[in-house]
Amino acid sequence: GAGVSQSPSNKVTEKGKDVELRCDPISGHTALYWYRQSLGQGLEFLIYFQGNSAPDKSGLPSDRFSAERTGGSVSTLTIQRTQQEDSAVYLCASRRTQGNTEAFFGQGTRLTVV
Amino acid sequence: GQQVMQIPQYQHVQEGEDFTTYCNSSTTLSNIQWYKQRPGGHPVFLIQLVKSGEVKKQKRLTFQFGEAKKNSSLHITATQTTDVGTYFCAIGAGGTSYGKLTFGQGTILTVHP
Numbered sequence: 001g002a003g004v005s006q007s008p009s010n011k012v013t014e015k016g017k018d019v020e021l022r023c024d025p026i027s028g029h030t031a032l033y034w035y036r037q038s039l040g041q042g043l044e045f046l047i048y049f050q051g052n053s054a055p056d057k058s059g060l061p062s063d064r065f066s067a068e069r070t071g072g073s074v075s076t077l078t079i080q081r082t083q084q085e086d087s088a089v090y091l092c093a094s095r096r097t098q099g100n101t102e103a104f105f106g107q108g109t110r111l112t113v114v
Numbered sequence: 115g116q117q118v119m120q121i122p123q124y125q126h127v128q129e130g131e132d133f134t135t136y137c138n139s140s141t142t143l144s145n146i147q148w149y150k151q152r153p154g155g156h157p158v159f160l161i162q163l164v165k166s167g168e169v170k171k172q173k174r175l176t177f178q179f180g181e182a183k184k185n186s187s188l189h190i191t192a193t194q195t196t197d198v199g200t201y202f203c204a205i206g207a208g209g210t211s212y213g214k215l216t217f218g219q220g221t222i223l224t225v226h227p
Contacts, residue, residue, distance in 0.1 A: 031213055033215060035217070040222070041219075042202070042217055042218065042219040042220045043157070043202065043217040043220075045214070045215070045216055045217070048213065048214050048215070050213050056211060056213075056214050058211075058214075091156060091157070093157075093215075095213075095215075098212060098213025099206075099213070100144075100145050100162060100164065100206070102147065102159035102162065103147075103149075103157075103159060103204070103215055104159070105156040105157050105158070106156065107155075107156055108156055
């Protein structure tokens, strides 16, 4: 596609439910990132995929969070047993390589846990 | 892991005034990138600095990379209302975390007409 695509754009879920957020990176981009952004806050790193290497999961806040990237392309971020503090915008970004290249961001998924 | 401190957190200016945001690291950086996020939008890449002492300009925006490659700044001359948004710096990790992209906390710029 022309850009990074994320779905859904908005998600309202009840506390305790599981949610899946999807990211479709730019075709051919080997690096994929997930970030979380709370209202008016910075970009909190969650996880990073590079090619077929093991992902860097160092930013995942708890074991309720997991992510996978199938076939080196589409990625899914799963949050189990959602809590109200999980409410935020989840941004996905991709880069052509892991090196000195710019990151392209999707529009994000706004998650609201009620 | 590598971290970068960005200041100030907020900056309110009158249209026409200048604006500067700074990023500082305790370790030497291989490169630094700058992004802009408009209200309600997503971060968009502005520029990348790689060389020690590098200065790059984009119209009214001037980007600098320190001689020791531990700090960087973004300066906007004569701000306009279209400059409103959050400006982030981003650094890449090395070693086993090569490719990990970490962002500063951002500076939220408000421009009063």
